[in-house]
Amino acid sequence: MQVMDGKRMREADAIALEEYQIPTLLLMDRAADALMKEVLRWQVKRVCILCGLGNNGSDGLALATQLQRFTDISVSVVMLGEGNQMPADGQVYYQIMRALNIRSFIQPGLEDLRLLLHESELLVDCLFGTGLNRGIDGLFYDVIESVNASGKPVISCDIPSGIHADTGQVLGTAVKAKVTVTFQNPKLGLYLEPGSLYCGDIVIADIGVPNVVMERLKSGFELLDQELAHRLLPPRARNANKYTCGTALIIGGSKGMSGALQMCVKACLYSGCGLTTYAAPACIMNALTSSLPQAMSIAVSDKQGHFDNEFCDELFKAAQNVDVIAFGCGAGRSEDVERILERLLLIDKPLIIDADGLWALSRRLPLLKKRRSATILTPHMGEMQRLCAVDKNALQSDVLRYAFDFVNEYPVTLVLKGMRTLILEKGRLRINTTGNEGLAKGGSGDVLCGMITALMAQQKQAFDAASLGVYLHGLAADLQSQHTAFYAMTANELIQGISDAFLAAMDE
Ligand SMILES: NC(=O)C1=CN([C@@H]2O[C@H](COP(=O)(O)OP(=O)(O)OC[C@H]3O[C@@H](n4cnc5c(N)ncnc54)[C@H](O)[C@@H]3O)[C@@H](O)[C@H]2O)[C@H](O)CC1
Ligand SMILES: [K+]
Numbered sequence: 001m002q003v004m005d006g007k008r009m010r011e012a013d014a015i016a017l018e019e020y021q022i023p024t025l026l027l028m029d030r031a032a033d034a035l036m037k038e039v040l041r042w043q044v045k046r047v048c049i050l051c052g053l054g055n056n057g058s059d060g061l062a063l064a065t066q067l068q069r070f071t072d073i074s075v076s077v078v079m080l081g082e083g084n085q086m087p088a089d090g091q092v093y094y095q096i097m098r099a100l101n102i103r104s105f106i107q108p109g110l111e112d113l114r115l116l117l118h119e120s121e122l123l124v125d126c127l128f129g130t131g132l133n134r135g136i137d138g139l140f141y142d143v144i145e146s147v148n149a150s151g152k153p154v155i156s157c158d159i160p161s162g163i164h165a166d167t168g169q170v171l172g173t174a175v176k177a178k179v180t181v182t183f184q185n186p187k188l189g190l191y192l193e194p195g196s197l198y199c200g201d202i203v204i205a206d207i208g209v210p211n212v213v214m215e216r217l218k219s220g221f222e223l224l225d226q227e228l229a230h231r232l233l234p235p236r237a238r239n240a241n242k243y244t245c246g247t248a249l250i251i252g253g254s255k256g257m258s259g260a261l262q263m264c265v266k267a268c269l270y271s272g273c274g275l276t277t278y279a280a281p282a283c284i285m286n287a288l289t290s291s292l293p294q295a296m297s298i299a300v301s302d303k304q305g306h307f308d309n310e311f312c313d314e315l316f317k318a319a320q321n322v323d324v325i326a327f328g329c330g331a332g333r334s335e336d337v338e339r340i341l342e343r344l345l346l347i348d349k350p351l352i353i354d355a356d357g358l359w360a361l362s363r364r365l366p367l368l369k370k371r372r373s374a375t376i377l378t379p380h381m382g383e384m385q386r387l388c389a390v391d392k393n394a395l396q397s398d399v400l401r402y403a404f405d406f407v408n409e410y411p412v413t414l415v416l417k418g419m420r421t422l423i424l425e426k427g428r429l430r431i432n433t434t435g436n437e438g439l440a441k442g443g444s445g446d447v448l449c450g451m452i453t454a455l456m457a458q459q460k461q462a463f464d465a466a467s468l469g470v471y472l473h474g475l476a477a478d479l480q481s482q483h484t485a486f487y488a489m490t491a492n493e494l495i496q497g498i499s500d501a502f503l504a505a506m507d508e
Helices: 006-018 024-041 053-069 088-099 110-119 138-150 213-216 226-232 258-269 282-291 313-320 335-344 356-362 365-370 381-388 393-395 399-410 444-459 462-480 491-506
Strands: 046-051 075-077 103-106 121-125 154-157 179-183 201-205 223-225 249-250 275-281 296-300 323-327 351-352 376-378 413-416 422-425 429-434
Touching: 006 024, 006 213, 024 053, 024 088, 024 154, 024 201, 053 088, 053 121, 053 154, 053 223, 053 413, 053 444, 075 110, 103 110, 103 381, 103 399, 103 413, 110 138, 121 138, 121 399, 201 275, 213 351, 223 226, 223 296, 223 462, 226 462, 249 313, 249 335, 258 275, 258 282, 258 444, 275 313, 296 313, 296 422, 313 335, 323 335, 335 351, 335 365, 335 376, 351 356, 351 365, 351 393, 351 444, 356 365, 356 381, 381 393, 381 399, 393 399, 399 413, 399 422, 399 429, 413 462, 422 462, 429 462, 444 491, 462 491
Parallel strands: 046 075, 046 121, 075 103, 121 154, 154 179, 179 201, 223 429, 249 275, 249 323, 275 296, 323 351, 351 376, 376 413
Antiparallel strands: 413 422, 422 429
16 A cells, blocks of 8 residues: 655546546545544544635535435534635535535634533544645644543544644644544654644545556655565464575674573564574673574683674674674673674675664764665654654654655665554655554563564565564564553564464564
């Protein structure tokens, strides 16, 4: 499923009209159908629809007429301007609405508005959609604040009003919805923070723009859902052996951080890698070997509990002979870690860099340009800040631009971890749909790194391995959360959930 930006959606509308003779009015009718379906789910008797002055508001008027014609729900409409200020299609519904005697309020005072919201059971937000292009103020601001203050459930039409369709930013204020019914294709802003926190559940409704039109408008942005994840599963031949399933070397750990490496290796073992070897400072080997009997190990003489670059020959020899290398989990921050990363970057093998490896990388970024094999980076927002050398606010306000700038400059696959993890390569973006707040714990990232390492060892295509790893990791958390409280979820539960996640993804 393609994810779209506002500009492409407007183009879709225009092409449907000009080349396929599909009037916008028909699309609006379908949009209203989809909204009505969602309204009916709530089994309420009194609905208030708040309409702005563009096509989003017109969708709202269309919904009002449909609810009046097909249901016994009592409908009230709040308009933020006169009917003749609406676009031509909206005026058609406005006239129908008048003829049907639907209760409507044009620019009501705030007290009247609050009373109306108070007596309604469900609100439908049709104030702004993809056309929002500047900060919200004046009456619109007050109306949105009143909607949020009412405490009533809200269904947002296309996108919560106030959220920018391309960046997910709040432009002044925004409606907090329980559900967003988004038309034809989901919009980027629904998945980027903070928009993702405003939209509630996302329902995607086909409103009849021909598929050929959407395909022509290729955004390069894709929703990482069950259908896609299923296609990305690496084939596992009946006569597979441990070598055909790939070999991995995972390098990390340090005194006090053996757990990070252990979680990473375990997740790799549970995710299908044929042969997994780990390399760690010798002082933590005892802690690891008993809990990781299925993996092979290389002990590196350590310097006060950390890697000593002088004694890494065996590690680098092993690195030359595996399909994939992962570096960073629990490795700590030291000059030796930087040196080891430098040497790993020169090896012509796929390399996954996580955690402290990313810290070291942020001091050696130009070396990425010399890479000849795939490189996958798995930063969270803090690590991304360091990689891009920007502050938190700048990154958060335009995360996609920074992420694309990064993959345009460096030949990497970027896994930007967050509520909706983003996977990027030059010109391509996938947005993950799985995962939950149970993942907000130390160790989750190590598990993800191990899963991606295993999948990379098996299918050898970085963008797909990273995508599938992210999807399964979130799905493991979702499945575990059916019987484990978010509070109680740890990397252990997550690893226990990996098998179920694979089974669910294997389901056709
Ligand atoms: N694209 C499609 O296939 C279809 C989309 N539909 C719906 O139409 C909206 C987009 O409608 P549009 O008229 O372009 O814009 P809006 O309704 O979002 O905004 C209206 C209008 O408001 C002005 N404006 C922008 N920002 C502000 C602000 N901060 N304060 C005041 N006014 C503002 C601006 O000039 C806009 O033009 C889409 O989301 C769908 O819901 C159709 O239903 C069918 C097909
Ligand atoms: K809206």
